[in-house]
Amino acid sequence: MGYTNFGNVDLSTVKGIETIKHHGPSLIGIDTVYRSQGNIPEIFLRGAGVPEPFIVNMKSLVAAMSPIEFYSCFISYSTEDQDFADRLYADLQAKGVRCWFAPEDLKIGDPFRQRIDDAIRRYDKLLVVLSETSVASTWVESEVEAALERERRPDGGVVLFPIRLDDAVMQTSQAWAADIRRKRHMGDFTRWHDHDSYQKAFQRLLRDLQGEKSEPPT
Secondary structure (H helix, E strand, C coil), X not given: CCCCEECCCCCCCXXXXXXXXXXXXXXXXXXXXXXXXXXXXXXXXXXXXXXXXXXXXXXXXXXXXXXXXXXXXXXXXXXXXXHHHHHHHHHHHHCCCCEEEEECCXXXXXXXXXXXXXXXXXXXXEEEEECHXXXXXXXXXXXXXXXXXXXXXCCCCCCEEXXXXXCHXXXXXXXXXXXXXXXXXXXXXXXXXXXXXXXXXXXXXXXHCCCCCCCCCC
C-alpha cells in the first residue's frame, strides 16, 4: 500500500498489519492513534512514514490523555429552528462536547450533504430537535430512521437523543415521531427562551451525554 488515509479507525485488532509492504507514505490520523490506544505495530508506522520520535513516545502520549468525557453528536434540526440550534451548538462546544450540524435544507446530491451523510454514520449520538417544522421534515425523519437502524445492531446501544421545542411531536400523526413519543424520554426545551428553564434542560442533556455507552438516557 501507499498514500492511504487511515482516519478515525481502530488498527489495534487488524491481523497481519505488520506484514504490509509500503510503496509510499500513508496518513495516520491522530484520532486513529488514540482510537487504537497506541497499539499499532511500530514496523507498520515506520513503513507509513510516521516520525520516529512520535513512535517512541506514542503510548505514553495516549496514556497521558484523559478519556473523552462526552459522546460526540450531530444535531439534526429544521433550519426554521436555527436560532435554537446555534445556541445549543455553542453551549455544547463550550462544555467540551464535540458536535456538528446536520441541517435539513441541504439538497440530495449536494457534495457537502453527502459528506455529512457519511459522517453521521460515525457519530456517537444523533441529537434530533423536534418541532412543528422538523416533524414535517423528510430529512429529519430519514436521520432518525438511520439512528434507529444503528440501535438495532448488536453493538448499537442508544443513538437517538430527542429533544422538543414545542408540542408538535405530542400531537402529530407522523408514525416515526409518534413512535418516539411513545417510547423515548424527550428533553423538554419548550421554554428555551427563558434562561432558567433552558439551563435546567441543558444540564440534564449534558448529564445524559456523559452516560455510559451501555446505558440509555434517563
